[in-house]
Amino acid sequence: MTVEEAILYRRSTREFDAEKEISTEKVKRCLELASLAPNSSNMQLWEFYHVTDKETMKSLTRACLDQNSMKTAKEVVVFVTRQDLFYRRSKEMLKLEYEDIERYSPEDRKEPRRKNRKRYYGFLMPFLYARFVGLLGVLRKIIASVVGLFQPMTREVSEEEIYAVVHKSCALAAQNFMIAMAGQGYDTCPLEGFDSKMVKKILDLPYGSSVNMIIPCGIRTEAGVRRTQLRVPFEEVYKRI
Numbered sequence: 001m002t003v004e005e006a007i008l009y010r011r012s013t014r015e016f017d018a019e020k021e022i023s024t025e026k027v028k029r030c031l032e033l034a035s036l037a038p039n040s041s042n043m044q045l046w047e048f049y050h051v052t053d054k055e056t057m058k059s060l061t062r063a064c065l066d067q068n069s070m071k072t073a074k075e076v077v078v079f080v081t082r083q084d085l086f087y088r089r090s091k092e093m094l095k096l097e098y099e100d101i102e103r104y105s106p107e108d109r110k111e112p113r114r115k116n117r118k119r120y121y122g123f124l125m126p127f128l129y130a131r132f133v134g135l136l137g138v139l140r141k142i143i144a145s146v147v148g149l150f151q152p153m154t155r156e157v158s159e160e161e162i163y164a165v166v167h168k169s170c171a172l173a174a175q176n177f178m179i180a181m182a183g184q185g186y187d188t189c190p191l192e193g194f195d196s197k198m199v200k201k202i203l204d205l206p207y208g209s210s211v212n213m214i215i216p217c218g219i220r221t222e223a224g225v226r227r228t229q230l231r232v233p234f235e236e237v238y239k240r241i
């Protein structure tokens with residue numbers, strides 16, 4: 001399929017065919033493609049839980065309010081944000097950036113580039129992603145407002161806003177996954193109708209994690225997809241400047 005064909009093929013599927021199996025390896029490959037999604041500062045504060053165990057799927061179905069897509073799914077993927085891993089990811093990214101500079105930068109550019117990356121992943125990212133009962137967000141807001149008096153400045157730096165930033169990137173990975181699945185002729189249904197507390201308990205997720213989306217997978221039945229893909233008129237949302 002072309003990208004356009006995959007996008008047109010993807011539909012939220014509420015019933016998967018019991019007779020049609022999907023390949024666990026192909027789903028895993030689609031998750032590798034999900035990890036190539038663009039994401040804020042390349043921090044990759046996400047994890048993908050690929051659930052094939054029937055008992056766990058049953059428990060997750062209950063946590064997803066017994067939605068039919070979950071009841072009939074062959075496999076399930078849970079997209080989880082891990083803002084709590086910000087320090088570890090900053091360190092990992094700094095190491096990868098250093099290796100990249102070593103490999104590709106001309107000799108005279110190496111040191112300034114290393115310094116730049118050190119400032120970014122060694123200081124700025126840990127400062128931006130850290131949380132402490134809202135207070136670090138207030139401090140960042142004040143700094144952003146002051147700096148913003150003199151130059152353009154990112155304004156969304158409160159703890160709630162950074163939480164949204166992390167979820168935004170994770171949702172892009174989820175979309176990459178769904179399009180990749182469509183490219184295989186596989187179907188999905190993104191869900192946010194779930195009890196996150198139950199899901200975290202079932203998957204034994206740490207306190208600092210957050211459930212972004214749950215995606216049951218399989219192959220659609222005819223009745224599992226609405227006949228038309230309903231959208232408001234495109235002119236209503238398209239603004240050409």
Ligand SMILES: Cc1cc2nc3c(=O)[nH]c(=O)nc-3n(C[C@H](O)[C@H](O)[C@H](O)COP(=O)(O)O)c2cc1C
Pocket residue numbers: 010011012013014067069189190191192193194213229
């Ligand atoms: C973040 C998000 C949460 C959603 N939650 C649910 C859900 O809990 N249950 C469900 O059946 N569909 C859910 N959907 C699917 C939407 O209802 C669906 O995408 C929309 O109706 C458009 O249909 P289409 O995906 O076939 O184009 C969700 C979609 C998104 C993006």
